[in-house]
Amino acid sequence: MTKIIVRGGQRLKGTVRVSGAKNAVLPILAASLLATEGDSVIYDVPLLDDVMTIQKVLASLGARLTYNNETMRISAPAITSIEAPYELIRKMRASFLVMGPLLARVGKVRISLPGGCAIGTRPIDQHLKGFEAMGAEITLGHGFIEASTPTRLKGAKIYLDVASVGATENIMMAAALAVGTTTIENAAKEPEIVDLANYINAMGGKVRGAGTGLIRIEGVDKMHGAAHNVIPDRVEAGTYMIAAAITGGDVFVEGAIADHLTPVISKLEEMGVEIIESDNGIRVRAGAELRSVDVKTLPHPGFPTDMQSPMMALLLFSEGTSVVTETVFENRFMHVEEFQKMNAQIKVDGRTAIVSGGLPLMGAKVCATDLRAGAALICAALRAEGETELTGLHHVDRGYVDITGKLAALGATIYRVESENEQAAVLPAAAASRAVAASADIPAAVIAASVVSEHEPAAGYKRDKEVTVLKVQPTWA
Ligand SMILES: CC(=O)N[C@H]1[C@@H](OP(=O)(O)OP(=O)(O)OC[C@H]2O[C@@H](n3ccc(=O)[nH]c3=O)[C@H](O)[C@@H]2O)O[C@H](CO)[C@@H](O)[C@@H]1O
Numbered sequence: 381m382t383k384i385i386v387r388g389g390q391r392l393k394g395t396v397r398v399s400g401a402k403n404a405v406l407p408i409l410a411a412s413l414l415a416t417e418g419d420s421v422i423y424d425v426p427l428l429d430d431v432m433t434i435q436k437v438l439a440s441l442g443a444r445l446t447y448n449n450e451t452m453r454i455s456a457p458a459i460t461s462i463e464a465p466y467e468l469i470r471k472m473r474a475s476f477l478v479m480g481p482l483l484a485r486v487g488k489v490r491i492s493l494p495g496g497c498a499i500g501t502r503p504i505d506q507h508l509k510g511f512e513a514m515g516a517e518i519t520l521g522h523g524f525i526e527a528s529t530p531t532r533l534k535g536a537k538i539y540l541d542v543a544s545v546g547a548t549e550n551i552m553m554a555a556a557l558a559v560g561t562t563t564i565e566n567a568a569k570e571p572e573i574v575d576l577a578n579y580i581n582a583m584g585g586k587v588r589g590a591g592t593g594l595i596r597i598e599g600v601d602k603m604h605g606a607a608h609n610v611i612p613d614r615v616e617a618g619t620y621m622i623a624a625a626i627t628g629g630d631v632f633v634e635g636a637i638a639d640h641l642t643p644v645i646s647k648l649e650e651m652g653v654e655i656i657e658s659d660n661g662i663r664v665r666a667g668a669e670l671r672s673v674d675v676k677t678l679p680h681p682g683f684p685t686d687m688q689s690p691m692m693a694l695l696l697f698s699e700g701t702s703v704v705t706e707t708v709f710e711n712r713f714m715h716v717e718e719f720q721k722m723n724a725q726i727k728v729d730g731r732t733a734i735v736s737g738g739l740p741l742m743g744a745k746v747c748a749t750d751l752r753a754g755a756a757l758i759c760a761a762l763r764a765e766g767e768t769e770l771t772g773l774h775h776v777d778r779g780y781v782d783i784t785g786k787l788a789a790l791g792a793t794i795y796r797v798e799s800e801n802e803q804a805a806v807l808p809a810a811a812a813s814r815a816v817a818a819s820a821d822i823p824a825a826v827i828a829a830s831v832v833s834e835h836e837p838a839a840g841y842k843r844d845k846e847v848t849v850l851k852v853q854p855t856w857a
């Protein structure tokens with residue numbers, strides 16, 4: 381089994397560069413389906429399993445993609461399929477974000493219910509409510525959703541019952557090519573929403589108000605490819621800030637945007653961590669002693685749920701008792717049991733966890749129960765006594781570019797042991813893809829996807845040469 385080994389006790393020091401944001405790049409790549417002409421060039425695309433998954437989804441729908449050196453070039457002059465494959469959609473919730481663009485572009489879609497981290501029930505009712513308000517007819521059965529619209533989608537006034545990030549993004553993309561104006565009330569305000577709106581506007585769309593609770597989208601007839609730089613990953617940045625604080629370290633998190641991290645910075649400062657903000661990143665300096673604080677997760681600009689488990693790791697090393705309340709997802713305390721294997725004293729009661737800090741943690745065999753839980757366990761292991769062995773790395777690889785390499789460069793004793801029976805694992809994904817792509821004219825993501833994930837070529841790449849490309853015509857064209 382592939383695992384990460386951490387030996388605790390090293391103080392982190394140096395500079396770590398933040399990669400492009402997973403949660404921004406996934407909707408942005410999905411939005412590329414809206415462009416009928418021209419290439420999009422997306423910069424700072426992190427080499428993550430989730431990126432490989434969305435790239436395969438898009439290729440299966442007819443898009444052409446190449447990836448090299450953190451740059452994805454994508455065009456979708458013809459949509460060749462309206463069915464998003466189950467094997468890919470179940471892997472990752474964000475693949476459901478192709479529904480809005482497909483409905484807007486060709487007026488029909490068949491898509492399986494999405495997967496992703498099992499941190500709650502995660503319904504999609506708000507996405508569907510938005511599409512229905514815009515004129516889509518939706519049927520559900522056998523784990524699939526079928527949606528169609530006989531004419532172009534129509535602008536509508538949509539109030540979201542919950543400020544869902546995914547629903548805001550999906551509706552925004554659908555509305556970009558609709559007839560008339562759509563308003564989204566109680567829209568999510570996350571920085572990734574703003575990044576998507578900026579990209580849609582660069583493609584010729586007309587989105588106003590992204591980042592506030594009221595977004596207005598004036599539909600346009602046509603969109604084109606555009607160049608776009610993905611924002612830095614605020615959750616990855618926050619994770620390294622916490623890793624630095626846990627070890628009493630001194631780390632410059634290059635690329636981190638302080639405005640995106642206000643709640644995390646505030647909590648760290650309350651705990652006694654020194655934060656120095658600058659134009660190109662955030663420096664984090666911490667002593668050995670930290671104060672306990674209470675944390676409650678909320679939609680942006682509240683404390684992000686994705687930072688809840690890494691924050692809990694830090695609270696385990698602070699003096700006193702902290703109360704952590706999770707309000708966004710109903711099942712996001714699965715990491716508690718893993719922390720307990722390391723001797724952590726945490727009691728969970730419903731959506732609240734009482735964390736008794738300041739007790740020594742011991743290295744143990746633990747498993748990543750979700751993406752951020754994996755990162756949180758690594759953070760805790762950095763200061764635990766002895767050795768920690770982390771499995772469940774398929775979660776971690778969805779969202780962190782070379783976390784072992786980045787932490788090792790800061791002085792952590794950490795390395796990855798690849799399983800002998802997983803051939804993929806001879807080289808880390810990034811290194812493997814770069815090495816092979818450099819020696820052959822092959823998109824790096826294809827190599828990574830085929831070598832690391834499933835031992836098969838990424839879907840869609842051979843399509844143009846070997847399969848007659850059928851164009852799916854919109855019913856109203
Ligand atoms: C790929 C991506 O960007 N993932 C992020 C996105 O997930 P995602 O977009 O799935 O999260 P949402 O904002 O949609 O979910 C927030 C809450 O709304 C509920 N809900 C959502 C949709 C819906 O139709 N009905 C409904 O009830 C969910 O169950 C959850 O309780 O935002 C989450 C909340 O910040 C983050 O943890 C995820 O990392």
Ligand SMILES: C=C(OP(=O)(O)O)C(=O)O
Nearest residue numbers: 473474496497686751752
């Ligand atoms: C929960 C997350 O991802 P997803 O929404 O893709 O499951 C995450 O990034 O922490």
